Amino acid sequence: MTTTTHRIVVLGAGYTGLFAAVRLARRTRKLDVRITLVNPSARFTERLRMHQIAAGQELAHHDIPAILDGTGIQFVQGWATAIHPEARTVRVDGAGDLAYDELIYALGSATDTATVPGVADHAWTLNDPRVAHEFAGRLTELAAVGGTVAVCGAGLTGIEAATEIAESHPGLRVTLVGSGEPGAMMGEKARAYLNAALDRLGIQRAIGQRVTKVLPAAVELADGTLLAADLTLWTSGVRVAPLAAESGIAVDEHGLIVVDPTLTSVSHPTIHAIGDAAAVRQAWGAVHGTCQSGLPTAAYTADSIAARLRGKPVRPFRFGYFHQPVSLGRRDAVIQFTHADDSPRRLYLTGRPARIYKELVSSSPVPSVKASKKMTTTVQLSKGGKATRVRA
Incomplete structure (x- = not known):
């Protein structure tokens, strides 16, 4: 039986996967699109604040299905164990094979x-x-x-x-x-x-x-x-999930999915990679995995998929780093502002102003995700300016 419904599966409900799914649901709310979000846990994990838990602090509990309420996104709890790109299916423990027309691969990294x-x-x-x-x-x-x-x-x-x-x-x-x-x-x-x-x-x-x-x-x-x-x-070193490599998707030497300038897999054009899972390059060099770069890839991919479904052109992804915010306990911080390639500028903040700044930019992303159900939220601090333009 054929269907006209465009099926999109998002693998991973971390910072990038959750944000991409919710933003895409809003962008495609008037189209015949069905979005499925797959994650092993029903609880949203704030990876950027795990050090606070380790030190003995309690963070708010966020339930993924509750965050998705009202979006129309189907949540499937389970481990993705295989991707079959030619058949366009994902095998999920406990849920069988999920068919897709487009796949957003947002399985992040771990220590x-x-x-x-x-x-x-x-x-x-x-x-x-x-x-x-x-x-x-x-x-x-x-x-x-x-x-x-x-x-x-x-x-x-x-x-x-x-x-x-x-x-x-x-x-x-x-x-x-x-x-x-x-x-x-x-x-x-x-x-x-x-x-x-x-x-x-x-x-x-x-x-x-x-x-x-x-x-x-x-x-x-x-x-x-x-x-x-x-x-x-x-806390030294990171590894990525081996699922992409095991599924025959083109990856680099670190296991990251190799993408084109629109964050689409170079080997399988129905697959998009975001956040820590993607080998993203800009004119100034390679993007390294951080929340600062991950959320812009999520927003870009959601917007670009929606644009393509409407027959609109998509411009290449552009990104530049803006800062390096570091908390030094709960009462202190240091912020180094940067050039697009993450090299330091002269400007920096310390002490109470830096602590306030750090809380503003690195607080829980859940309010922003929830807000994106109703409006287009801005998550990208810099597109890098001239540094991201490919030189002839």
Whole structure:
């Protein structure tokens, strides 16, 4: 039996998948379109705020079906286990095969626990809110006896986790471990402020060496040094879901779906990739996975699909970075403003103004998603200007 209904399946209900589905539902509300959103959990996970859960703070519970109420989107809870691009179907545990005319692939990334020995067995991650809650309980017990915590990874996630833990549990001894300098991507003054904040919170640093093994009560560094740690939180490295590669979709060396300038798969034009799942390039270079870049890819893809269904042309995706916001506990932050390629500008914010700014740009996305059911919301701070224009 043939159908004229255009079937769109969205895989993943994280920041990008949920936003893309809701925005697309509004954009196509007068068209014969059926949107299905697939996710393993019915609870929306705020990945950007997982470090707060790990430090012992409670976040609001958001139920995905409740967020979707009134949109007409069908929610299917289950794991997507296979994509058959030629047949245009997705197999979902417990739901069978879902047929699609277009697929939005929004399966994000997770912390890599397979590369360094011992991480999977002895370290904690911020991949799952249930695990983060359990970690928070262990922290409380450990703080009472003056225990030690190693946060491995000196990137933004590691910095935010270490400062949150140190501020919430002053009885702990916290060490930030990383091969690179904390705030290396920032300008000199913003980086100096960040390091002063780490000093103020009593956070020790083991910088300049990579971790070669995680043990039950220590981490081993490349020079053989054993750094004692009652608990190890691993925030270094990311991995993407292998589903795209296993399904025969063209991916790059990192497993990201290779897309054209309209974020459409170069091997399968009915598949669109957004957020951490897409290998997106601009004239200035490769886009790296952050919420700052992910939500614009979601909005763009929703808008471009709706435009094509109406027979309208679609312009290439353009994006430029605008800032690097970093929380330093609940009472402090540093904001480094950037050029389109994420290199630092001279302008930066610190202290209370930075904390207020950080809360504005990195607060829960749920209100914005709900608002997008009724209006077109703006999520892109910069399209990069001249830096994103392809030069002849």
